[in-house]
Amino acid sequence: MSATLPTLVEAKAQAKRLRTGLEAEGREISHSQSLELVARQHGFRDWNTFHAAMGNRPPEGFTPGGRIEGTYLSQPFAATVLAVEMLRPGWFRLELDFDEAVDVVTFDSFSNFRKRIRGTVGPSGTSRERTSDGTPHLVIEI
Known part of the structure; x- marks a missing residue:
């Protein structure tokens, strides 16, 4: 073993x-x-x-206080996990606090920064929700 x-x-x-x-x-x-x-x-x-x-342990870092990296709306981030909830095996709802706020708008003359988000990711570390070009909203490096 x-x-x-x-x-x-x-x-x-x-x-x-x-x-x-x-x-x-x-x-x-x-x-x-x-x-x-x-x-x-x-x-x-x-x-x-x-x-x-x-067992159904979450991936490393998927615990309150854990550190993770990835992309949110195609913007790279590093974050601290504030909360985690297993919805079913392999699927987790995460509440994240980004180290640096992420601009979630792609329009040049407008910005909207987010520092905290909630998102659900599946076994591959990606969200089911997608942008209009098919990119997952949330991607966690597992």
């Missing part, structure tokens, strides 16, 4: 990368097969056992 277990989000991302990598080599496997392989890589007999061992 690994000394430190990944979070559920990280383990699922590993499985996705494994599946994509194998597909690129012409070896297709199902999503569940990739999860089982990742569990075995970490020394567990199957995904269910691995999942139970990991």
Whole structure:
């Protein structure tokens, strides 16, 4: 078994990368097969056992007082996490206090700065909400 277990989000991302990598080599496997392989890589007999061992811990930094970085409305930020709530496995509502206020308006003759925000991010660290060009509102570096 690994000394430190990944979070559920990280383990699922590993499985996705494994599946994509194998597909690129012409070896297709199902999503569940990739999860089982990742569990075995970490020394567990199957995904269910691995999942139970990991628990539903949030990614590193997703705790009150934790430090995270990312982009909000395409603007880079560093922030302190004020509050976190798990909505369902892999999905977290975060309240963030940016180190520096972020201008959330792209119009040249108008600005609107935000220092605190609330946002929900999923397993990949991105929000479901998107700008008109398809960019996620909130992206957290995981």
